Amino acid sequence: MSDRDRKPQFKRGSQKANRNRGRPPPRNREAGTDSPAILYGWHTVAAALANPRRTIRKLLLTENAARRLADENINTSITPEIVRPSAIDQRLGPDAVHQGLLAEADPLPSPDIDTLAQEGIVLVLDQITDPHNVGAIMRSAAAFAVKAIITTARHSPEATGVLAKSASGALELVPLVLVQNLARALTELNDRGFMTVGLDSAGGEDLAAIQLRQPLALVLGAEGKGLRQLTRETCNAVARLDMPGDIKSLNVSNAAVLALYIGASRLGLMR
Template sequence: MSGRDKQQRFQRTPGKGQSRPRGGAPAWRERRERPDGPAILYGWHTVAAALANPRRRIRKLLLTENAARRLSDENIDTRVPPEIVRPHLLDARLGPDAVHQGFLAEADPLTAPELGALPREGIVLVLDQITDPHNVGAIMRSAAAFAVNAIVTTARHSPEATGVLAKSASGALELVPLVSVQNLARALSELHDTGFLTVGLDSEGSADLGSVELRQPLALVLGAEGKGLRQLTRQTCSVVARLDMPGAIKSLNVSNAAVLALYIGASRLGLMK
Protein backbone atom coordinates (compact mmCIF):
# COMPACT_ATOMS: atom_id res chain seq x y z
CA MET A 1 0.00 0.00 0.00
CA SER A 2 2.69 2.38 0.96
CA GLY A 3 3.16 5.39 -1.23
CA ARG A 4 6.84 4.65 -0.74
CA ASP A 5 6.56 1.48 -2.82
CA LYS A 6 9.33 2.01 -5.34
CA GLN A 7 7.64 -0.16 -7.91
CA GLN A 8 4.87 2.39 -8.14
CA ARG A 9 7.33 5.15 -9.06
CA PHE A 10 7.98 3.85 -12.55
CA GLN A 11 5.94 5.10 -15.48
CA ARG A 12 3.52 2.43 -16.65
CA THR A 13 3.28 1.70 -20.35
CA PRO A 14 -0.15 0.77 -21.66
CA GLY A 15 -0.62 -2.94 -21.16
CA LYS A 16 -3.46 -5.38 -21.67
CA GLY A 17 -6.77 -3.66 -21.09
CA GLN A 18 -5.03 -0.50 -19.89
CA SER A 19 -6.09 2.96 -21.01
CA ARG A 20 -3.92 4.63 -23.63
CA PRO A 21 -2.76 8.23 -23.90
CA ARG A 22 -4.66 10.69 -26.05
CA GLY A 23 -3.95 10.20 -29.71
CA GLY A 24 -4.03 6.42 -29.42
CA ALA A 25 -7.10 6.34 -27.19
CA PRO A 26 -10.08 4.14 -28.02
CA ALA A 27 -13.24 6.03 -28.98
CA TRP A 28 -14.89 5.40 -25.62
CA ARG A 29 -12.15 7.41 -23.87
CA GLU A 30 -12.97 10.44 -26.01
CA ARG A 31 -16.70 10.14 -25.35
CA ARG A 32 -16.33 9.78 -21.59
CA GLU A 33 -14.50 13.11 -21.42
CA ARG A 34 -17.89 14.70 -22.01
CA PRO A 35 -19.78 14.93 -18.71
CA ASP A 36 -22.96 13.58 -20.32
CA GLY A 37 -21.22 10.59 -21.89
CA PRO A 38 -22.25 7.04 -21.06
CA ALA A 39 -20.36 4.57 -18.94
CA ILE A 40 -18.70 2.00 -21.18
CA LEU A 41 -18.92 -1.51 -19.75
CA TYR A 42 -17.36 -4.56 -21.36
CA GLY A 43 -16.59 -8.15 -20.47
CA TRP A 44 -18.84 -10.94 -19.21
CA HIS A 45 -18.88 -10.24 -15.47
CA THR A 46 -19.11 -6.47 -15.91
CA VAL A 47 -21.98 -6.47 -18.38
CA ALA A 48 -23.89 -9.34 -16.73
CA ALA A 49 -23.75 -7.51 -13.38
CA ALA A 50 -24.96 -4.30 -15.01
CA LEU A 51 -27.88 -6.10 -16.65
CA ALA A 52 -28.79 -7.61 -13.27
CA ASN A 53 -28.72 -4.22 -11.55
CA PRO A 54 -32.16 -2.54 -11.72
CA ARG A 55 -30.54 0.81 -10.85
CA ARG A 56 -28.41 0.73 -13.99
CA ARG A 57 -30.07 2.16 -17.13
CA ILE A 58 -28.73 0.44 -20.22
CA ARG A 59 -28.65 2.65 -23.31
CA LYS A 60 -27.16 0.26 -25.84
CA LEU A 61 -26.00 -3.35 -25.86
CA LEU A 62 -23.59 -4.82 -28.41
CA LEU A 63 -23.07 -8.57 -28.36
CA THR A 64 -21.40 -11.20 -30.48
CA GLU A 65 -23.49 -14.25 -31.34
CA ASN A 66 -21.68 -16.33 -28.73
CA ALA A 67 -22.18 -13.63 -26.07
CA ALA A 68 -25.90 -13.40 -26.83
CA ARG A 69 -26.17 -17.18 -26.57
CA ARG A 70 -24.40 -17.13 -23.21
CA LEU A 71 -26.82 -14.56 -21.80
CA SER A 72 -29.72 -16.66 -23.03
CA ASP A 73 -28.26 -19.84 -21.51
CA GLU A 74 -27.86 -18.02 -18.18
CA ASN A 75 -31.43 -16.63 -18.40
CA ILE A 76 -30.14 -13.05 -18.11
CA ASP A 77 -32.55 -10.45 -19.46
CA THR A 78 -30.82 -8.10 -21.92
CA ARG A 79 -33.41 -5.40 -21.01
CA VAL A 80 -32.82 -3.64 -24.36
CA PRO A 81 -32.78 -5.19 -27.83
CA PRO A 82 -29.13 -6.13 -28.41
CA GLU A 83 -27.20 -5.37 -31.56
CA ILE A 84 -25.42 -8.51 -32.78
CA VAL A 85 -21.94 -7.67 -34.09
CA ARG A 86 -18.76 -9.43 -35.06
CA PRO A 87 -15.87 -9.47 -32.56
CA HIS A 88 -13.62 -7.29 -34.73
CA LEU A 89 -16.14 -4.44 -34.47
CA LEU A 90 -15.82 -4.51 -30.68
CA ASP A 91 -12.03 -4.64 -31.05
CA ALA A 92 -12.20 -1.52 -33.20
CA ARG A 93 -14.50 0.19 -30.73
CA LEU A 94 -12.53 -0.58 -27.57
CA GLY A 95 -9.00 -1.12 -28.82
CA PRO A 96 -7.29 -4.46 -29.49
CA ASP A 97 -6.11 -4.92 -25.89
CA ALA A 98 -9.58 -4.81 -24.31
CA VAL A 99 -10.73 -8.27 -23.20
CA HIS A 100 -14.40 -7.77 -24.05
CA GLN A 101 -15.43 -11.46 -24.44
CA GLY A 102 -18.08 -10.31 -26.91
CA PHE A 103 -19.92 -7.98 -24.50
CA LEU A 104 -20.18 -4.18 -24.63
CA ALA A 105 -22.82 -1.97 -23.02
CA GLU A 106 -23.33 1.77 -22.94
CA ALA A 107 -25.11 2.77 -19.75
CA ASP A 108 -25.97 5.76 -17.63
CA PRO A 109 -23.58 6.36 -14.71
CA LEU A 110 -24.96 5.16 -11.38
CA THR A 111 -26.29 7.73 -8.92
CA ALA A 112 -24.00 8.00 -5.89
CA PRO A 113 -25.28 8.49 -2.33
CA GLU A 114 -24.53 11.66 -0.42
CA LEU A 115 -21.62 11.44 2.00
CA GLY A 116 -23.90 12.20 4.93
CA ALA A 117 -26.23 9.34 3.97
CA LEU A 118 -23.64 6.58 4.41
CA PRO A 119 -24.50 3.95 7.06
CA ARG A 120 -23.17 4.56 10.57
CA GLU A 121 -21.85 1.03 10.79
CA GLY A 122 -19.41 -1.13 8.88
CA ILE A 123 -16.53 0.12 6.72
CA VAL A 124 -16.00 2.62 3.94
CA LEU A 125 -12.83 3.04 1.90
CA VAL A 126 -11.38 6.45 1.04
CA LEU A 127 -8.96 6.74 -1.89
CA ASP A 128 -6.58 9.69 -1.94
CA GLN A 129 -5.96 10.38 -5.64
CA ILE A 130 -5.36 6.79 -6.71
CA THR A 131 -5.16 7.13 -10.47
CA ASP A 132 -4.57 3.65 -11.89
CA PRO A 133 -7.95 2.21 -13.01
CA HIS A 134 -6.65 -1.34 -12.59
CA ASN A 135 -5.87 -0.65 -8.94
CA VAL A 136 -9.17 1.09 -8.28
CA GLY A 137 -11.06 -1.72 -9.99
CA ALA A 138 -9.23 -4.35 -7.93
CA ILE A 139 -9.96 -2.36 -4.76
CA MET A 140 -13.65 -2.23 -5.70
CA ARG A 141 -13.70 -6.00 -6.15
CA SER A 142 -12.17 -6.51 -2.70
CA ALA A 143 -14.60 -3.94 -1.26
CA ALA A 144 -17.54 -5.94 -2.61
CA ALA A 145 -16.11 -9.12 -1.07
CA PHE A 146 -15.94 -7.44 2.35
CA ALA A 147 -19.36 -5.74 2.05
CA VAL A 148 -17.86 -2.24 2.15
CA ASN A 149 -20.61 0.38 2.28
CA ALA A 150 -18.99 2.81 -0.19
CA ILE A 151 -15.75 3.98 -1.74
CA VAL A 152 -15.03 7.70 -1.46
CA THR A 153 -12.71 9.15 -4.07
CA THR A 154 -11.65 12.53 -5.40
CA ALA A 155 -13.42 14.12 -8.35
CA ARG A 156 -10.03 14.97 -9.84
CA HIS A 157 -6.99 12.69 -10.13
CA SER A 158 -9.08 9.53 -10.12
CA PRO A 159 -10.28 7.30 -12.96
CA GLU A 160 -13.79 7.38 -14.42
CA ALA A 161 -16.20 4.61 -13.41
CA THR A 162 -16.06 3.13 -16.90
CA GLY A 163 -13.90 1.09 -19.25
CA VAL A 164 -10.79 -0.41 -17.67
CA LEU A 165 -11.91 0.33 -14.09
CA ALA A 166 -15.26 -1.37 -14.63
CA LYS A 167 -13.61 -4.40 -16.26
CA SER A 168 -11.06 -4.69 -13.43
CA ALA A 169 -13.87 -4.44 -10.85
CA SER A 170 -15.48 -7.53 -12.44
CA GLY A 171 -19.03 -6.50 -11.58
CA ALA A 172 -18.27 -4.79 -8.26
CA LEU A 173 -19.11 -1.40 -9.76
CA GLU A 174 -22.76 -2.44 -9.45
CA LEU A 175 -22.37 -3.46 -5.80
CA VAL A 176 -20.27 -0.79 -4.08
CA PRO A 177 -21.34 2.86 -4.36
CA LEU A 178 -18.62 5.19 -5.61
CA VAL A 179 -18.85 8.61 -3.95
CA SER A 180 -16.89 11.42 -5.63
CA VAL A 181 -15.93 14.48 -3.58
CA GLN A 182 -14.28 17.76 -4.52
CA ASN A 183 -12.21 18.15 -1.34
CA LEU A 184 -11.00 14.99 0.38
CA ALA A 185 -9.87 16.65 3.61
CA ARG A 186 -13.29 18.27 3.98
CA ALA A 187 -14.95 14.92 3.27
CA LEU A 188 -12.84 13.22 5.94
CA SER A 189 -13.79 15.94 8.41
CA GLU A 190 -17.45 15.36 7.58
CA LEU A 191 -17.06 11.62 8.10
CA HIS A 192 -15.36 12.29 11.44
CA ASP A 193 -18.12 14.66 12.51
CA THR A 194 -20.74 12.01 11.76
CA GLY A 195 -19.00 9.40 13.93
CA PHE A 196 -16.48 7.70 11.66
CA LEU A 197 -13.06 6.67 12.89
CA THR A 198 -10.81 7.72 9.99
CA VAL A 199 -7.65 5.62 9.76
CA GLY A 200 -5.03 6.53 7.17
CA LEU A 201 -2.67 3.80 5.96
CA ASP A 202 0.95 4.74 5.42
CA SER A 203 4.32 3.04 5.89
CA GLU A 204 5.28 5.81 8.34
CA GLY A 205 2.18 5.35 10.50
CA SER A 206 2.60 5.57 14.26
CA ALA A 207 1.29 2.04 14.94
CA ASP A 208 0.58 -1.22 13.15
CA LEU A 209 -3.05 -1.41 12.03
CA GLY A 210 -3.44 -4.69 13.92
CA SER A 211 -2.77 -2.91 17.22
CA VAL A 212 -4.99 0.14 16.63
CA GLU A 213 -8.26 0.15 18.55
CA LEU A 214 -10.88 0.10 15.81
CA ARG A 215 -14.60 0.80 15.99
CA GLN A 216 -17.58 1.25 13.70
CA PRO A 217 -18.20 3.14 11.52
CA LEU A 218 -14.67 2.88 10.14
CA ALA A 219 -13.13 4.72 7.19
CA LEU A 220 -9.86 3.27 5.89
CA VAL A 221 -7.88 5.82 3.85
CA LEU A 222 -5.44 4.66 1.17
CA GLY A 223 -2.84 6.82 -0.53
CA ALA A 224 -1.93 7.29 -4.16
CA GLU A 225 0.61 5.25 -6.08
CA GLY A 226 4.10 6.67 -5.69
CA LYS A 227 3.12 9.41 -3.22
CA GLY A 228 1.13 7.84 -0.42
CA LEU A 229 -1.23 9.97 1.62
CA ARG A 230 -1.02 13.69 0.99
CA GLN A 231 0.02 15.77 3.99
CA LEU A 232 -3.39 17.35 4.54
CA THR A 233 -5.04 13.93 4.29
CA ARG A 234 -2.67 12.56 6.94
CA GLN A 235 -3.37 15.51 9.21
CA THR A 236 -7.13 15.09 8.84
CA CYS A 237 -7.21 11.36 9.69
CA SER A 238 -7.93 10.36 13.29
CA VAL A 239 -5.06 7.86 13.17
CA VAL A 240 -2.31 7.05 10.67
CA ALA A 241 -1.34 3.37 10.83
CA ARG A 242 1.03 1.10 8.97
CA LEU A 243 0.89 -2.50 7.79
CA ASP A 244 3.92 -4.29 9.24
CA MET A 245 5.37 -7.05 7.05
CA PRO A 246 7.65 -9.88 8.26
CA GLY A 247 9.46 -10.28 4.93
CA ALA A 248 12.21 -8.37 3.16
CA ILE A 249 9.72 -6.26 1.16
CA LYS A 250 7.94 -3.94 3.55
CA SER A 251 5.32 -2.40 1.30
CA LEU A 252 2.48 -3.61 -0.90
CA ASN A 253 0.71 -2.53 -4.04
CA VAL A 254 -2.24 -0.34 -2.99
CA SER A 255 -4.86 -2.89 -4.08
CA ASN A 256 -3.14 -5.64 -2.07
CA ALA A 257 -2.84 -3.33 0.93
CA ALA A 258 -6.55 -2.56 0.65
CA VAL A 259 -7.60 -6.20 0.91
CA LEU A 260 -5.23 -6.80 3.85
CA ALA A 261 -6.51 -3.71 5.68
CA LEU A 262 -10.10 -4.77 5.00
CA TYR A 263 -9.43 -8.23 6.41
CA ILE A 264 -7.87 -6.77 9.55
CA GLY A 265 -10.66 -4.22 9.95
CA ALA A 266 -13.52 -6.64 9.30
CA SER A 267 -11.98 -9.24 11.63
CA ARG A 268 -11.42 -6.76 14.46
CA LEU A 269 -14.94 -5.34 14.11
CA GLY A 270 -16.61 -8.73 14.11
CA LEU A 271 -17.89 -8.36 10.55
CA MET A 272 -16.58 -11.72 9.33
CA LYS A 273 -19.42 -13.74 10.86
Protein backbone atom coordinates in the same frame (compact mmCIF):
# COMPACT_ATOMS: atom_id res chain seq x y z
CA MET B 1 -43.08 -23.81 -21.37
CA SER B 2 -40.91 -23.09 -18.34
CA ASP B 3 -39.17 -19.78 -17.71
CA ARG B 4 -35.86 -21.49 -18.40
CA ASP B 5 -37.09 -22.56 -21.86
CA ARG B 6 -38.15 -19.03 -22.72
CA LYS B 7 -35.26 -17.39 -24.59
CA PRO B 8 -34.82 -13.64 -25.14
CA GLN B 9 -35.40 -12.59 -28.74
CA PHE B 10 -32.45 -10.76 -30.26
CA LYS B 11 -32.83 -8.44 -33.22
CA ARG B 12 -29.87 -7.44 -35.35
CA GLY B 13 -28.98 -3.77 -35.59
CA SER B 14 -31.55 -2.33 -33.17
CA GLN B 15 -30.45 0.61 -31.00
CA LYS B 16 -33.56 0.92 -28.86
CA ALA B 17 -32.71 2.74 -25.61
CA ASN B 18 -33.94 1.82 -22.16
CA ARG B 19 -34.34 5.06 -20.23
CA ASN B 20 -36.01 5.88 -16.96
CA ARG B 21 -38.38 8.74 -17.76
CA GLY B 22 -39.68 11.33 -15.36
CA ARG B 23 -36.69 11.40 -13.03
CA PRO B 24 -33.94 14.01 -12.72
CA PRO B 25 -30.63 13.11 -14.36
CA PRO B 26 -28.28 11.33 -11.94
CA ARG B 27 -25.14 12.90 -10.60
CA ASN B 28 -22.46 11.33 -12.75
CA ARG B 29 -20.19 9.13 -10.68
CA GLU B 30 -18.42 8.06 -13.88
CA ALA B 31 -16.18 11.12 -14.34
CA GLY B 32 -18.43 14.08 -13.73
CA THR B 33 -19.56 14.24 -17.38
CA ASP B 34 -22.64 13.25 -19.32
CA SER B 35 -20.70 10.72 -21.38
CA PRO B 36 -21.98 7.14 -21.18
CA ALA B 37 -20.05 4.57 -19.18
CA ILE B 38 -18.43 1.96 -21.42
CA LEU B 39 -18.75 -1.48 -19.89
CA TYR B 40 -17.30 -4.66 -21.37
CA GLY B 41 -16.55 -8.20 -20.36
CA TRP B 42 -18.85 -10.92 -19.06
CA HIS B 43 -18.98 -10.15 -15.32
CA THR B 44 -19.07 -6.39 -15.84
CA VAL B 45 -21.91 -6.36 -18.36
CA ALA B 46 -23.90 -9.16 -16.71
CA ALA B 47 -23.80 -7.29 -13.38
CA ALA B 48 -24.91 -4.07 -15.09
CA LEU B 49 -27.83 -5.87 -16.75
CA ALA B 50 -28.85 -7.28 -13.36
CA ASN B 51 -28.70 -3.85 -11.66
CA PRO B 52 -32.15 -2.18 -11.70
CA ARG B 53 -30.49 1.20 -11.06
CA ARG B 54 -28.42 0.95 -14.24
CA THR B 55 -29.91 2.20 -17.52
CA ILE B 56 -28.40 0.59 -20.59
CA ARG B 57 -28.38 2.78 -23.68
CA LYS B 58 -26.83 0.37 -26.15
CA LEU B 59 -25.74 -3.27 -26.05
CA LEU B 60 -23.42 -5.00 -28.50
CA LEU B 61 -23.20 -8.80 -28.35
CA THR B 62 -21.55 -11.48 -30.39
CA GLU B 63 -23.69 -14.48 -31.23
CA ASN B 64 -21.86 -16.60 -28.64
CA ALA B 65 -22.36 -13.98 -25.93
CA ALA B 66 -26.04 -13.62 -26.79
CA ARG B 67 -26.45 -17.39 -26.59
CA ARG B 68 -24.73 -17.50 -23.20
CA LEU B 69 -26.96 -14.73 -21.81
CA ALA B 70 -30.00 -16.65 -23.01
CA ASP B 71 -28.74 -19.94 -21.56
CA GLU B 72 -28.21 -18.27 -18.18
CA ASN B 73 -31.60 -16.49 -18.32
CA ILE B 74 -30.05 -13.03 -18.04
CA ASN B 75 -32.60 -10.47 -19.20
CA THR B 76 -31.06 -7.84 -21.43
CA SER B 77 -34.00 -5.38 -20.99
CA ILE B 78 -32.89 -3.84 -24.28
CA THR B 79 -32.74 -5.25 -27.78
CA PRO B 80 -29.04 -5.80 -28.47
CA GLU B 81 -27.12 -5.47 -31.70
CA ILE B 82 -25.58 -8.77 -32.76
CA VAL B 83 -22.12 -8.06 -34.13
CA ARG B 84 -18.88 -9.79 -34.97
CA PRO B 85 -16.08 -9.70 -32.36
CA SER B 86 -14.09 -7.40 -34.64
CA ALA B 87 -16.77 -4.71 -34.30
CA ILE B 88 -16.19 -4.61 -30.53
CA ASP B 89 -12.42 -4.78 -31.08
CA GLN B 90 -12.69 -1.63 -33.18
CA ARG B 91 -14.44 0.18 -30.31
CA LEU B 92 -12.09 -0.95 -27.54
CA GLY B 93 -8.83 -1.90 -29.19
CA PRO B 94 -7.42 -5.37 -29.78
CA ASP B 95 -6.03 -5.80 -26.25
CA ALA B 96 -9.37 -5.46 -24.44
CA VAL B 97 -10.74 -8.79 -23.21
CA HIS B 98 -14.42 -8.10 -23.93
CA GLN B 99 -15.71 -11.71 -24.24
CA GLY B 100 -18.19 -10.55 -26.83
CA LEU B 101 -20.07 -7.98 -24.73
CA LEU B 102 -20.02 -4.18 -24.74
CA ALA B 103 -22.60 -1.85 -23.19
CA GLU B 104 -23.05 1.90 -23.18
CA ALA B 105 -24.85 2.87 -19.98
CA ASP B 106 -26.03 5.89 -18.09
CA PRO B 107 -23.84 6.74 -15.09
CA LEU B 108 -24.91 5.61 -11.66
CA PRO B 109 -25.82 8.27 -9.10
CA SER B 110 -23.24 9.31 -6.53
CA PRO B 111 -24.70 9.27 -3.00
CA ASP B 112 -23.88 11.98 -0.47
CA ILE B 113 -21.75 11.27 2.58
CA ASP B 114 -24.61 12.13 4.93
CA THR B 115 -26.62 9.22 3.47
CA LEU B 116 -24.01 6.57 4.32
CA ALA B 117 -24.90 4.05 6.99
CA GLN B 118 -22.98 4.62 10.22
CA GLU B 119 -21.80 1.04 10.41
CA GLY B 120 -19.26 -1.25 8.83
CA ILE B 121 -16.35 -0.02 6.71
CA VAL B 122 -15.93 2.57 3.99
CA LEU B 123 -12.82 3.14 1.91
CA VAL B 124 -11.42 6.58 1.08
CA LEU B 125 -9.03 6.93 -1.88
CA ASP B 126 -6.61 9.86 -1.91
CA GLN B 127 -5.81 10.55 -5.57
CA ILE B 128 -5.33 6.95 -6.67
CA THR B 129 -5.37 7.37 -10.43
CA ASP B 130 -4.57 3.95 -11.90
CA PRO B 131 -7.86 2.42 -13.15
CA HIS B 132 -6.57 -1.13 -12.72
CA ASN B 133 -5.80 -0.46 -9.06
CA VAL B 134 -9.11 1.29 -8.37
CA GLY B 135 -11.02 -1.48 -10.12
CA ALA B 136 -9.20 -4.13 -8.09
CA ILE B 137 -9.92 -2.17 -4.90
CA MET B 138 -13.61 -2.04 -5.81
CA ARG B 139 -13.66 -5.80 -6.34
CA SER B 140 -12.10 -6.38 -2.92
CA ALA B 141 -14.50 -3.86 -1.40
CA ALA B 142 -17.45 -5.85 -2.73
CA ALA B 143 -15.96 -9.05 -1.29
CA PHE B 144 -15.71 -7.44 2.17
CA ALA B 145 -19.16 -5.79 2.00
CA VAL B 146 -17.71 -2.28 2.11
CA LYS B 147 -20.50 0.28 2.41
CA ALA B 148 -19.01 2.82 -0.02
CA ILE B 149 -15.84 4.08 -1.66
CA ILE B 150 -15.16 7.80 -1.40
CA THR B 151 -12.87 9.54 -3.88
CA THR B 152 -12.39 12.93 -5.44
CA ALA B 153 -14.17 13.95 -8.61
CA ARG B 154 -10.81 15.12 -9.94
CA HIS B 155 -7.53 13.17 -9.83
CA SER B 156 -9.34 9.84 -9.99
CA PRO B 157 -10.03 7.54 -12.95
CA GLU B 158 -13.37 7.40 -14.71
CA ALA B 159 -15.61 4.57 -13.58
CA THR B 160 -15.76 3.13 -17.06
CA GLY B 161 -13.73 0.98 -19.42
CA VAL B 162 -10.63 -0.51 -17.80
CA LEU B 163 -11.73 0.35 -14.26
CA ALA B 164 -15.13 -1.28 -14.73
CA LYS B 165 -13.54 -4.38 -16.27
CA SER B 166 -11.02 -4.64 -13.42
CA ALA B 167 -13.85 -4.29 -10.90
CA SER B 168 -15.49 -7.38 -12.43
CA GLY B 169 -19.06 -6.29 -11.60
CA ALA B 170 -18.28 -4.54 -8.31
CA LEU B 171 -19.11 -1.17 -9.84
CA GLU B 172 -22.76 -2.19 -9.53
CA LEU B 173 -22.41 -3.31 -5.90
CA VAL B 174 -20.33 -0.69 -4.06
CA PRO B 175 -21.57 2.93 -4.06
CA LEU B 176 -18.95 5.36 -5.34
CA VAL B 177 -19.11 8.73 -3.58
CA LEU B 178 -17.49 11.59 -5.51
CA VAL B 179 -16.42 14.63 -3.47
CA GLN B 180 -14.79 17.92 -4.40
CA ASN B 181 -12.51 18.18 -1.35
CA LEU B 182 -11.21 15.07 0.38
CA ALA B 183 -10.13 16.77 3.62
CA ARG B 184 -13.60 18.28 3.95
CA ALA B 185 -15.15 14.87 3.31
CA LEU B 186 -12.94 13.31 6.01
CA THR B 187 -13.97 16.06 8.42
CA GLU B 188 -17.60 15.24 7.68
CA LEU B 189 -16.94 11.56 8.35
CA ASN B 190 -15.26 12.47 11.64
CA ASP B 191 -18.24 14.61 12.60
CA ARG B 192 -20.61 11.73 11.81
CA GLY B 193 -18.75 9.41 14.18
CA PHE B 194 -16.52 7.53 11.77
CA MET B 195 -13.10 6.44 12.93
CA THR B 196 -10.84 7.60 10.09
CA VAL B 197 -7.56 5.70 9.80
CA GLY B 198 -4.99 6.62 7.15
CA LEU B 199 -2.67 3.88 5.90
CA ASP B 200 0.94 4.90 5.43
CA SER B 201 4.26 3.05 5.65
CA ALA B 202 5.38 5.77 8.10
CA GLY B 203 2.35 5.31 10.34
CA GLY B 204 2.99 5.35 14.07
CA GLU B 205 1.28 2.02 14.85
CA ASP B 206 0.54 -1.28 13.16
CA LEU B 207 -3.09 -1.34 11.98
CA ALA B 208 -3.52 -4.73 13.65
CA ALA B 209 -2.57 -3.19 17.03
CA ILE B 210 -5.01 -0.25 16.94
CA GLN B 211 -8.34 -0.50 18.74
CA LEU B 212 -10.74 -0.16 15.81
CA ARG B 213 -14.43 0.60 15.99
CA GLN B 214 -17.43 1.01 13.69
CA PRO B 215 -18.11 2.93 11.56
CA LEU B 216 -14.58 2.74 10.17
CA ALA B 217 -13.08 4.65 7.25
CA LEU B 218 -9.80 3.31 5.89
CA VAL B 219 -7.90 5.91 3.87
CA LEU B 220 -5.50 4.82 1.12
CA GLY B 221 -3.00 7.04 -0.68
CA ALA B 222 -1.57 6.89 -4.17
CA GLU B 223 1.42 4.66 -4.86
CA GLY B 224 4.67 6.54 -4.51
CA LYS B 225 3.16 9.72 -3.07
CA GLY B 226 1.11 8.10 -0.32
CA LEU B 227 -1.31 10.20 1.70
CA ARG B 228 -1.20 13.94 1.19
CA GLN B 229 -0.26 16.00 4.24
CA LEU B 230 -3.72 17.48 4.79
CA THR B 231 -5.28 14.04 4.45
CA ARG B 232 -2.92 12.67 7.11
CA GLU B 233 -3.69 15.54 9.46
CA THR B 234 -7.45 15.07 9.08
CA CYS B 235 -7.45 11.36 9.92
CA ASN B 236 -8.04 10.26 13.52
CA ALA B 237 -5.00 7.98 13.25
CA VAL B 238 -2.31 7.00 10.74
CA ALA B 239 -1.27 3.35 10.77
CA ARG B 240 1.09 1.09 8.88
CA LEU B 241 0.78 -2.50 7.71
CA ASP B 242 3.58 -4.53 9.32
CA MET B 243 4.84 -7.53 7.33
CA PRO B 244 7.53 -10.08 8.23
CA GLY B 245 9.31 -10.18 4.87
CA ASP B 246 12.07 -8.04 3.43
CA ILE B 247 9.70 -6.04 1.22
CA LYS B 248 7.70 -3.71 3.46
CA SER B 249 5.39 -2.06 0.94
CA LEU B 250 2.54 -3.44 -1.16
CA ASN B 251 0.73 -2.43 -4.29
CA VAL B 252 -2.14 -0.21 -3.15
CA SER B 253 -4.81 -2.71 -4.23
CA ASN B 254 -3.06 -5.47 -2.25
CA ALA B 255 -2.70 -3.14 0.74
CA ALA B 256 -6.44 -2.50 0.53
CA VAL B 257 -7.21 -6.23 0.75
CA LEU B 258 -4.94 -6.67 3.79
CA ALA B 259 -6.35 -3.60 5.53
CA LEU B 260 -9.91 -4.74 4.86
CA TYR B 261 -9.18 -8.19 6.23
CA ILE B 262 -7.64 -6.75 9.40
CA GLY B 263 -10.47 -4.25 9.81
CA ALA B 264 -13.26 -6.75 9.17
CA SER B 265 -11.66 -9.31 11.49
CA ARG B 266 -11.15 -6.83 14.33
CA LEU B 267 -14.70 -5.50 13.98
CA GLY B 268 -16.28 -8.95 13.97
CA LEU B 269 -17.55 -8.62 10.40
CA MET B 270 -16.11 -11.93 9.17
CA ARG B 271 -18.94 -14.11 10.39
